[in-house]
Amino acid sequence: xxxxxxxxxxxxxxxxxxxxxxxxxxxVASVATYGMYKQMKSNQQSIAYADGEAIHRxxxxxxxxxxxxxxxxxxxxxxxxxxxTSLNSMNIKCLAASGEKSAVINSYGELFTFGSSKxxxxxxxxxxxxxxxxxxxxxxxxxxxxxxxxxxxNEHVAAITEDGRLFTMGT
Numbered sequence: 001x002x003x004x005x006x007x008x009x010x011x012x013x014x015x016x017x018x019x020x021x022x023x024x025x026x027x028v029a030s031v032a033t034y035g036m037y038k039q040m041k042s043n044q045q046s047i048a049y050a051d052g053e054a055i056h057r058x059x060x061x062x063x064x065x066x067x068x069x070x071x072x073x074x075x076x077x078x079x080x081x082x083x084x085t086s087l088n089s090m091n092i093k094c095l096a097a098s099g100e101k102s103a104v105i106n107s108y109g110e111l112f113t114f115g116s117s118k119x120x121x122x123x124x125x126x127x128x129x130x131x132x133x134x135x136x137x138x139x140x141x142x143x144x145x146x147x148x149x150x151x152x153x154n155e156h157v158a159a160i161t162e163d164g165r166l167f168t169m170g171t
Contacts, residue, residue: 047070064078114134147161
């Protein structure tokens with residue numbers, strides 16, 4: 001996208017933010033992207049967190065073949081940043097994106113995942129995998145787990161709790 005620098009990384013609150021820009025009137029605080037954003041291809045997407053003037057908004061764009069943009073559908077792609085409205089007003093402290101899936105952690109330590117559920121890479125807290133792709137951010141529900149960081153690979157999600165425990169989903 002013209003005017004935006006995209007990074008191939010996972011960025012979490014409290015770390016140096018090597019990217020800045022604007023989406024609307026809000027300052028972009030974090031960006032996670034997979035692949036270089038050119039013309040829509042099947043494994044490229046980006047998510048950006050905009051935080052400014054007491055507004056907490058999350059945007060995504062790129063490929064959405066598996067629901068990885070979290071905007072409620074599966075499509076060839078979205079060429080402009082689209083707001084993930086189900087996460088409106090949440091203070092996002094960590095976000096990650098990779099190929100066919102994305103994840104965010106809010107300030108309460110709740111983990112939300114969306115995208116491909118292939119190989120049980122998207123699971124319920126009870127250990128059962130989602131059968132269908134997650135087209136909207138879905139909470140990995142557990143009252144006892146407070147997550148602080150998340151990373152995503154091709155077919156897995158790994159999240160670390162505030163007390164240092166590692167949880168993985170997928171292969």
